[in-house]
Amino acid sequence: MSTSVWDLYGDALQRQPLVAPPSRRRAAWASLWRFRTYLRPYASRFVIMFVVALLGTGVGIVTPLIARAIIDGPVANSDRPGLYALGALALAVGIVDAVLTFVRRWIVSIGTLGAETGIRLDLYAKLQRLPLGFHGQWDSGQLLSRVMNDLSTMRRFLGFGLLFLILNVLQITVVTILLIGMYWPMGVVVAVSAVPVVALCLLNERAYTRLSRRIQDQTGDVASSVEESVQGLRVIKAFGRGRHMFAEFDERATRLRATALERVRNVSRFWTFLEVIPTVTLIAVLAIGALAAAQDRLTLGTLVAFITLMLSLIWPVAALGFLLSMTQDAMTAADRVCEILDAPETIVDGPRVLDAPRGALRFTDVAFRFPDADDDVLHGVNLTVAPGETVALVGGTGSGKSTLTALVARLADVTAGSVTIDGVDVRDLKLAHLRSLVATAFEDPTLFSMSARENLTLGRPDATEAEIDQALEVAQAQFVHDLPWGLDTRIGEQGMSLSGGQRQRLALARAILTRPRVLVLDDTLSALDIHTEALVEEALRRVLVGVTGIVVAHRASTVLLADKVALLESGTITHVGTHAELLAGVPEYRELLSADFDAEAELA
Template structure:
């Protein structure tokens, strides 16, 4: 069987892969390119305006104040005020444009991710934890949105501001400018070391969040089992171990970030103290004007936010790159089941298995091999076999929930792999032994396979499946039945799932032990109604009871991974010991009645 957990990429490759992953998502930015350009342009203009205000301050101090020119102070003051208003207006424009762009990017990625998840085969979903998938669709995409809307923009702005401000400082008074340049060197080195370490910690935290989400989801879905066995403490301990592990990794992330941000806080302040000391000496020696020193200090203070924010932005960048890596792990998984280009315009429902074989990935043993079975249009065949014989796998090959690994399955002479997915799955409908219902109304669940079904058709399907209980729900068919239909009994869920398959009006109807949870009386009523439905469709019925086998025109015995016998129920019962043994109790009852 396939492994049950995610295979995670090795940490040694994480940095290179994550950087590449974030770059590969750039295509989602393209539809919003003009908004993004507007964001960048307004932000850069705002930076240059903000840097010009200290220069206006220098002009005020060294000019009108030094010359005691009151009129000059007014005009320069009005200029500074105008610059501040323009800067505020640019910020307003940037944020207004920003919201739609970044939310649009997140929505587009989430849409494609969800569509891709639906296109992936059952083997993928069996291998991946649902919590890991959930964390990628929610928290990872939010991380990417925050970086694309805030971090990426300010990374560019802050770099530009650092470079431009450093150039201005060197031009104002180069000895003090050199102090700033020298102070920047250890910041750059530390930032590079921080980036390498933070990406590994960030990946570990995000993976462990997925593990915790998986545990919560499993506990919520299995709450009845947990309560019935009195295993609340066991479930809590299992959750607590994962939560404590996540806490430890998160604390490692916080400690790493705290050391880096503390360093970014201390070094710029030390450089500022040194600049004030040397600048005061230069002013005292008339090597530097007071206005220039004030402008220099103001500009240097304007660097503190970009330097301090560097840690936050780099952390966001690493988290976004890790999130992109995790998202692309899904998007890069190529769907192994891809539809062909043939559409059945008027399917008759002639189903054939021709030497069909199947084995799970990473397995050396065939679950099925050399399966040959011919089911003519309108004919119903019961598949009988021991538990684990491969009956569910066999029925899953028809709608391509799995694909054959040998031989082929055909409908009306066309290999199912050559049919479009829509054509195939509108031709075939399946009702499973363990039915899945969705957190929507009973009506929406029933019409899932055929959204255009009329009320009369839905009512007929409900009658066929003996699911009239839906009319007694608080709001009838419009009652929301809750996640997984947990508010219903097992038999009610099976009947609702059976009605859903009947509503679809398929040419091929697959019943995978759909009646197992019904009592004898209800089963008899359902079987009587199903005969009318199966009279107009090709039927495959997985059966464990003789009463269910009697729905079919003939029975097929599945053993040893292949169909060994096909014939009338009475013939197989009389001539095939293995078949008789599987249906021993019902066979004895039949013999007793016949005698």
């Protein structure tokens, strides 16, 4: 049975992260070396590829020797049958070389593309496992650059650069030994010319590495600008800030161009010297060879073979600059990818699963602080929600309501205290199990570039049509049936083809469809008109029966969905009671709801 992409993704989610190198200073080779595990499934193919490439190099070295045999033999002795035989051998060698090249390229493509896919799957799965705090600190363009550009750079090096770096060094070594054996004075000249080549490579390495890393980082910045501009296009147009955003993009793109040109200048100087050295060496060899041939110390065939072999070294020597540049790019790319793979996973699976979950929710002395922040967002939060009970969470802007609700599904972890479901700390539950118990609908809903049905059943792909229709009815999201292709209509990236209220209703239906034990509504009704809100609230009253609910409320009408109200002020819960009790006894609560409620009429 073939393995599906979902099986591979599941394996990637469970896979342990690669062991980080002991020092980031050694990250260049160490980071690249870590990815050898992805090449192991293709080890046999890489061995065959290397053998085939080695044979191809050998064929290239043999060809000048055949030319020497032809010149010093059949040509010098006017041996026509011998000329035909050696000519046929040379033709056969050329055909073999072409076949070996095809086989090598075919095999290396299978291996390197497979390894790249494996790394990309694990990298994507790692991004899924990382906490929201990590994603809040990274530009999406930087992550995209690593998943796409950096992995492609590594693949090109593994499939081409690494192979030819080894082969070219072997070819230079073997051919130099052969040249010394043919006629040592000229061979020594060739060997000595390798010294400045090695020196140039060592001098160029550090500068190229620095520029390569800067270019890859700036490429991520440019990608971030493009993504932000596309996603925020409506805001940019609404405020007439197109020129301003273009200026920012132009600045980043110009900076990338300047760095790229600096690298081009660096590489051009390097390659120029690499081209000059073989040329100067060839002139010296021709002078020595001509003198030796004139004095009969060297046959014409040997001279031709020597020159041909030496010419075969020009590309390997000149390509060293390109190959070493590719090596530096790959090492820098590997280091950037390892920055993601090495990021700590602060939210990890627990061992437990609830057999018969009831949905009893409890916050005990909960505190939360964002990474690198000085003050707690939440502190000393205590709240108990019985199974089937609904609590409205009310508080001013910035009081920590959304942060508190995020702790239930472990979108973030408490920094002190505990959140429990049925007496079990949520950190002790398996993540997949926990998030099947808790469903969250957000104020700013996220929809994906897929069909309305796929967005709706994201949390429960096995839902029946009847269950889908019921969830749509509760959320008053029947508008999806009026779309051009109904539920199968693609709604576009971020659901931009829908209104804000439509996106909220579809996200609410998605949460309801999962049939959770705990339903968290993070101000989910804020974008609805009064009439639609009333219909949704009426349906939610039926849905919330038997379901533990936390409703973040800004409107007084939404508070009436709850059995009790918790008032959140300055990061802690100061009052808990019924709506009427808080109206009567808590002035801060009356002030929060004053825009929507007539307190005296409500108390009456």
